[in-house]
Amino acid sequence: MVVTLKDVIFTSRGEEEPLLGPLNLTLPDDPFFVIYGGNGSGKSILAQLLAGWFPEHLTGTLSGTLQIFDEDIGQAPLSTQAAQIQLIQQSPQLQLSGCTFSVEEEIAFGPENLALPPDEILKRIDEALDSTHSQHLRTRHPSTLSGGEAQRIVLACALAMRPKLLLLDEAFSRLTPKATAQLLSELRNYAVRHNCKVILFERAFLPAAKYCSQALVLKQGQPMIQGSISQIFPLAMTQINAPDAWQVIHLLSTHHAWPGEIPRSENELICAFKDLHANL
Numbered sequence: 001m002v003v004t005l006k007d008v009i010f011t012s013r014g015e016e017e018p019l020l021g022p023l024n025l026t027l028p029d030d031p032f033f034v035i036y037g038g039n040g041s042g043k044s045i046l047a048q049l050l051a052g053w054f055p056e057h058l059t060g061t062l063s064g065t066l067q068i069f070d071e072d073i074g075q076a077p078l079s080t081q082a083a084q085i086q087l088i089q090q091s092p093q094l095q096l097s098g099c100t101f102s103v104e105e106e107i108a109f110g111p112e113n114l115a116l117p118p119d120e121i122l123k124r125i126d127e128a129l130d131s132t133h134s135q136h137l138r139t140r141h142p143s144t145l146s147g148g149e150a151q152r153i154v155l156a157c158a159l160a161m162r163p164k165l166l167l168l169d170e171a172f173s174r175l176t177p178k179a180t181a182q183l184l185s186e187l188r189n190y191a192v193r194h195n196c197k198v199i200l201f202e203r204a205f206l207p208a209a210k211y212c213s214q215a216l217v218l219k220q221g222q223p224m225i226q227g228s229i230s231q232i233f234p235l236a237m238t239q240i241n242a243p244d245a246w247q248v249i250h251l252l253s254t255h256h257a258w259p260g261e262i263p264r265s266e267n268e269l270i271c272a273f274k275d276l277h278a279n280l
């Protein structure tokens with residue numbers, strides 16, 4: 001199993017109350033899965049636990065079973081872990097190494113630390129730049145990148161490691177909706193091609209709902225519900241952001257006046273409204 005969480009409870013050092021759990025999680029077969037939650041719901045803590053930050057960088061106590069690729073968390077050597085799991089967080093500038101002079105060198109940094117042959121490193125740089133539509137940034141100094149450009153490059157760095165588990169903690173916060181959609185489509189291709197699980201951690205319903213058929217909703221570190229987008233929608237809407245149209249659907253569905261599935265994208269929304277109009 002890629003991820004196994006059974007009765008996981010995490011308590012930060014010096015705290016009495018757990019920050020997370022008890023939490024059980026089984027990922028569906030799909031390549032994409034989304035974990036929704038409002039501010040302070042525990043998304044980042046969970047992402048960091050899954051990325052293997054416990055016990056070294058995330059200090060405290062952990063009970064229950066938390067396995068990644070069938071291995072207890074914290075057991076795999078850093079080199080193995082880095083080659084398998086990549087976490088991208090909200091602030092891209094904080095994730096750049098600060099010790100390279102070009103985007104190309106920045107992307108090479110991880111694969112070089114895995115001691116890969118130069119040809120393989122160059123191939124990975126090219127693929128990562130293509131996947132993130134960033135070839136034009138190749139020779140730029142990382143410190144000159146805009147927020148959105150830096151987010152693309154941080155993603156390129158992660159992809160160059162060829163992870164099997166990619167954790168995206170609001171990783172597109174600086175990008176336009178169009179750029180986000182472009183990257184998510186590329187990520188879907190990557191996930192299928194490299195047999196990678198992608199977990200999105202999001203405060204907003206869209207665009208994650210378009211790419212994930214299953215979701216978990218967190219509230220104050222605890223699971224509220226896990227299931228299909230239609231199943232989690234009513235509870236999720238009490239916690240996360242969504243466009244006005246979906247707020248209206250939520251209102252209608254609480255009055256049993258929304259007849260069908262919850263639309264997972266703007267296109268599905270238009271089709272649903274057309275159907276509704278035709279049936280009036």
Ligand SMILES: Nc1ncnc2c1ncn2[C@@H]1O[C@H](COP(=O)(O)OP(=O)(O)OP(=O)(O)O)[C@@H](O)[C@H]1O
Nearest residue numbers: 012015019037038039040041042043044045046203
């Ligand atoms: N190292 C830490 N020690 C103690 N408390 C922490 C630590 N890190 C996070 N917290 C607390 O844990 C809770 C969950 O934080 P977390 O960062 O996981 O929330 P989040 O869901 O990612 O929120 P947001 O959407 O605002 O980024 C918050 O109340 C936060 O203050």
